[in-house]
Amino acid sequence: MTRCPWVPAGQELYVQYHDQEWGVPSRDERHLFEMLKLEGAQAGLSWWTILQKRARYREVFHGFEPEKVAAMNDRALDALVRDPGIVRHQGKIAAVRRNARAWLSLREREGDVVTWLWSFVGGEPQVRRPGGLEELPTETPESRALSRALRKEGFTFVGPTTMHAFMQAVGMVEEHTTDCFRMAELAASR
Numbered sequence: 485m486t487r488c489p490w491v492p493a494g495q496e497l498y499v500q501y502h503d504q505e506w507g508v509p510s511r512d513e514r515h516l517f518e519m520l521k522l523e524g525a526q527a528g529l530s531w532w533t534i535l536q537k538r539a540r541y542r543e544v545f546h547g548f549e550p551e552k553v554a555a556m557n558d559r560a561l562d563a564l565v566r567d568p569g570i571v572r573h574q575g576k577i578a579a580v581r582r583n584a585r586a587w588l589s590l591r592e593r594e595g596d597v598v599t600w601l602w603s604f605v606g607g608e609p610q611v612r613r614p615g616g617l618e619e620l621p622t623e624t625p626e627s628r629a630l631s632r633a634l635r636k637e638g639f640t641f642v643g644p645t646t647m648h649a650f651m652q653a654v655g656m657v658e659e660h661t662t663d664c665f666r667m668a669e670l671a672a673s674r
Contacts, residue, residue, distance in 0.1 A: 540569030
């Protein structure tokens with residue numbers, strides 16, 4: 485079975501993520517918030533690092549429920565800097581709460597954060613068929629627009645490259661390579 489070339493053979497967690505989640509269109513608000521935060525935590529690191537720490541992130545950040553994360557106090561965030569189960573970067577940890585508060589503010593104003601996010605791709609997945617890794621962009625006009633809009637709303641760790649990775653992860657952009665078995669499966673499910 486051929487997968488996208490970025491999936492390391494033998495790393496079951498990576499294989500499961502690719503085969504079951506990556507590129508699948510998600511309109512689940514909690515999942516979108518989780519992926520926005522995990523992609524921000526990944527900035528400058530490998531996705532493998534984040535995948536291994538994902539369960540602990542879910543635990544310490546209340547299942548990524550924005551209301552609970554927004555209510556976390558400084559003491560709780562300071563304690564997380566010493567938690568080896570997550571990336572211990574003070575700025576990235578503080579950004580989770582800051583972004584939860586921005587998320588809630590955006591929801592209050594827009595009514596539906598999911599529709600707002602998906603509007604950056606016209607409400608439907610953008611399907612691209614790269615032949616290999618060299619054809620995968622690191623950012624796009626859509627990811628730059630989303631990054632600018634999120635920053636304007638008060639979000640941090642949402643640069644255009646991070647937002648492109650987010651858009652790929654949640655299926656706003658489908659970029660499985662042409663030889664990957666998931667390309668045909670996702671096409672059939674549309």
